[in-house]
Amino acid sequence: MTLISPAPDRALVRAIAPSAVRPLVKRMHFYAGLFVAPLLALLCLTGLAYAFTPELDAAVYAHEFTAPAQETPRPLAAQVAAAEAAHPQWTVESVAPPTKPDRTTAVTMTAPGMSDRTVYVDPYTAGIRGVLSTVNGRPPLQEWLRELHGNLHGGTVGRWYSETAASWLPILIGGGLVLWLGRRRGARSSRLVPTGRRAGRARSRAWHGCLGLWLALGLAGLSATGLTWSHYAGARFERLVTAADGHTPELKSSPITAGARTIPVDAALATARQAGLREPLSITVPDGPTAPYTISETGQSWPIHRDQVGVDPYRGQLTGRLDFADYPLLAKLTTIGILAHQGTLFGLPNAIALAVFAVATLALIGFGYRMWWQRRPAAGGLPPTPARGGWRSIRPATAAIGVALAVLLAWALPLLGVTLAGFLCYDVLRALVLGIQAGGNEGR
Numbered sequence: 001m002t003l004i005s006p007a008p009d010r011a012l013v014r015a016i017a018p019s020a021v022r023p024l025v026k027r028m029h030f031y032a033g034l035f036v037a038p039l040l041a042l043l044c045l046t047g048l049a050y051a052f053t054p055e056l057d058a059a060v061y062a063h064e065f066t067a068p069a070q071e072t073p074r075p076l077a078a079q080v081a082a083a084e085a086a087h088p089q090w091t092v093e094s095v096a097p098p099t100k101p102d103r104t105t106a107v108t109m110t111a112p113g114m115s116d117r118t119v120y121v122d123p124y125t126a127g128i129r130g131v132l133s134t135v136n137g138r139p140p141l142q143e144w145l146r147e148l149h150g151n152l153h154g155g156t157v158g159r160w161y162s163e164t165a166a167s168w169l170p171i172l173i174g175g176g177l178v179l180w181l182g183r184r185r186g187a188r189s190s191r192l193v194p195t196g197r198r199a200g201r202a203r204s205r206a207w208h209g210c211l212g213l214w215l216a217l218g219l220a221g222l223s224a225t226g227l228t229w230s231h232y233a234g235a236r237f238e239r240l241v242t243a244a245d246g247h248t249p250e251l252k253s254s255p256i257t258a259g260a261r262t263i264p265v266d267a268a269l270a271t272a273r274q275a276g277l278r279e280p281l282s283i284t285v286p287d288g289p290t291a292p293y294t295i296s297e298t299g300q301s302w303p304i305h306r307d308q309v310g311v312d313p314y315r316g317q318l319t320g321r322l323d324f325a326d327y328p329l330l331a332k333l334t335t336i337g338i339l340a341h342q343g344t345l346f347g348l349p350n351a352i353a354l355a356v357f358a359v360a361t362l363a364l365i366g367f368g369y370r371m372w373w374q375r376r377p378a379a380g381g382l383p384p385t386p387a388r389g390g391w392r393s394i395r396p397a398t399a400a401i402g403v404a405l406a407v408l409l410a411w412a413l414p415l416l417g418v419t420l421a422g423f424l425c426y427d428v429l430r431a432l433v434l435g436i437q438a439g440g441n442e443g444r
Contacts, residue, residue, distance in 0.1 A: 021398065022182065027386045029175035031423050032168050034372065037365045039165035040172075043226075044358040044365075046149035051343035051354040053142040060141050064120040064130035069101040073123040076105065077264035082126040083107040083119040090117060095265060095283045096137070096298070104129050108137065137282075137298075150229070160415060163230040167416035169223040171409075173216050180209040201374040208367035211360055218357050225337035232414040246330025251294060251308045251322040258289040259314030268293040268311040275318060278305050292319045300344035304335060 049056075058065060073079075080095055090109035093116065098105055104120040111117075118137070120129040135143045144153075151158030192213065194206040227233040241247055265283055272281065272295035284294040292310035299305035306327075310320040324332070336345065343351040375383035410417025 021402075022179070023386065025175045025178050027427075028423075029172065029179060030372075030386050031427070032172050032175070033365075033368050035423075036165060036168040036172065036419075037368060039161050040169065041362060041365050042152070043149070043162060043165050044361050046145070046152070048355055048358040050142075050145045050149045051351040051358075053145055054344065055348075055351075056145075057139055057142055061130075061132065061139055064132060064139075065104060066102050067104050067122040067124065067129060070124040073098075074126050075264065076266045076269060079105045079121040079123055079126050080107055080265055082128065083109065083121055086128050087117070087119065087131075092285050094285065097269065097279075097281060097283070098123055099280045106137070108134065156231075159231050163227070163233060164415045164419055166223045166226045166230065167233060167413040168419070169219055171416070173212070173220055173223075176209070176212045177216060180213060201371055204367045204371040204374060208364060208371055211364040211367065215357065215360055215364060219361065221337070222341060222357070225341040227413070228334060228338070233412065236412050236414075241330060241334075244328075244330055246328045246334075248327060248331045248335070249322060251310055251320050253292045253310040253320040256290045256292060256312055256314070256319060262286070262313045263316045265293070267316050268295065268313070271295075271311045271316050271318065272309050275309050275321065277307055277309060286313045297324075300339055300342075301347050301350075302339075302345050304332075304339075306335065 076095065076097060080092060084090075084092060087109060090111045092107060093110050094108045096106040096108075103123075105123050107119045107121060109117050109119060116134050116136075117131055118134040118139075119131050121127070122129055132139050134140075138146065147153050150162055152161060154161070192210060194203070194210050228237050265285070269281070269283060272283075277295060277297055278299070280298050282296050282298045284296070286293060291313075293313055294308060294310055296308040297305040304324050306324040308322045309318055311317070312319050324335075327335070339345040340350060343354045346353075372383050377384075406417075406420065410420065
């Protein structure tokens with residue numbers, strides 16, 4: 001969270017948004033807030049639940065994840081063999097050794113025509129504690145909440161909802177900051193904290209503006225990191241990452257000559273630990289006679305532990321190494337941003353911070369709708385929309401810059417472009433209808 005001066009330079013605000021642009025900014029902020037805010041509220045509610053999935057998983061799957069701690073665990077190879085014996089029709093894909101004395105070993109297995117199954121093995125008795133259907137190591141509850149946050153379990157249509165909300169969020173933030181920071185000089189005292197004995201719409205506006213100011217940086221970060229996973233904007237991001245050579249590099253391994261007998265998984269793990277890899281670890285077993293063991297750090301918190309090594313399955317020697325320090329800068333930032341978005345980068349404090357952001361954003365939305373409702377006429381009916389026509393006084397150069405920026409944003413955020421066009425069509429049609437109605441009333 002960043003502090004913003006309570007008395008910002010109004011010249012800067014005027015340079016960013018001249019007075020002629022303010023009516024347009026106000027109108028766009030109004031329409032975006034009115035129609036997109038419900039989608040943003042859903043993102044907040046579903047994200048609030050997803051932020052605490054590590055704690056929820058630990059409670060729901062306590063039997064699978066834990067085992068009574070004893071003195072000496074069995075060899076890791078014996079634990080893997082127990083999983084294979086329990087499910088001989090499945091093939092071992094990867095193994096995650098326990099990170100604490102009372103945790104189980106997770107053996108992920110696969111078979112044609114089915115999703116991954118993770119078998120949880122007691123490291124002391126080699127007994128099977130349970131089996132869960134997993135996706136990239138995520139247990140069912142975590143995957144269900146992830147899909148709820150991403151698409152409301154609505155497939156393609158559901159993904160449109162989350163991407164639309166995330167795409168409009170920067171527009172809402174930018175427009176709100178321009179309107180709030182560009183207010184008249186006498187209103188400066190309430191820019192950071194709601195002050196005075198205000199009532200009614202003025203009180204709602206003060207809370208709405210101050211909350212938006214404090215949340216702006218964090219909401220922008222959440223929007224940016226969330227859009228990297230989206231369908232359309234994510235594809236644009238992939239193009240930029242490819243052009244900048246910023247993808248996460250792949251582990252390269254030296255050639256391996258097949259031998260008579262493979263080393264046990266324990267020996268491969270020992271080699272990785274000797275190479276300096278830190279828990280938690282995941283061991284991907286060789287998928288062919290000349291493929292290596294791949295041991296990867298899977299830490300979800302700071303400092304980032306994402307180093308990998310390859311181990312010769314016959315001789316136990318390192319065949320390659322890839323350290324997080326060798327990632328391109330963009331790949332590092334993407335990894336950090338995703339972990340922060342998921343609420344794991346700083347552990348429980350990260351999840352609590354996301355929860356505070358979610359609740360505060362819901363309050364921000366609530367004050368926005370309350371402010372709109374408080375504008376309704378005394379005689380009843382819906383509140384009026386902000387006045388039209390501000391574009392007529394905009395200088396051609398300013399208008400050209402605005403159009404170019406809109407086109408660029410529409411390319412980068414396709415669903416923003418589509419919905420923006422929809423808003424403009426709605427606004428024009430509404431003006432035509434009101435004009436026709438006004439002309440008809442004058443002729444009576």
